Amino acid sequence: MATSGELRIEAPHRELLDQILDKWSLSVLNELCERPCRFNELRRAIPQVTQKSLTATLRRLERNGVIEREVVSTRPVAVRYRITPLGKTLRPPIDVLLAWASRHMPAIEHARETFDGMSGS
Numbered sequence: 001m002a003t004s005g006e007l008r009i010e011a012p013h014r015e016l017l018d019q020i021l022d023k024w025s026l027s028v029l030n031e032l033c034e035r036p037c038r039f040n041e042l043r044r045a046i047p048q049v050t051q052k053s054l055t056a057t058l059r060r061l062e063r064n065g066v067i068e069r070e071v072v073s074t075r076p077v078a079v080r081y082r083i084t085p086l087g088k089t090l091r092p093p094i095d096v097l098l099a100w101a102s103r104h105m106p107a108i109e110h111a112r113e114t115f116d117g118m119s120g121s
Contacts, residue, residue, distance in 0.1 A: 024049050024057040036082035
């Protein structure tokens with residue numbers, strides 16, 4: 001992004017934001033902010049996500065350093081995921097975005113209704 005007040009989202013920024021702000025990533029981060037979780041705990045906490053999507057989401061978040069994967073030496077061996085210190089720094093900007101969405105949702109819903117009415121949808 002430019003520092004002169006101009007908003008420029010470069011490709012690396014766009015890719016990162018796409019990977020950490022998609023619906024499954026936000027749900028996973030929400031769960032992991034509370035406590036470390038095993039894969040199946042995450043599946044139960046986010047019942048709409050498929051196993052394949054959850055696996056892909058966890059890998060993306062781990063690759064970006066936002067969560068970490070810990071192998072727990074139990075029988076059978078288990079894997080637990082936890083948010084990293086870097087991942088915890090996402091909370092304030094996400095909270096700001098959610099507050100903005102909540103504050104402006106009536107205007108957004110009105111704009112959608114107007115648009116849908118004009119386009120015949």
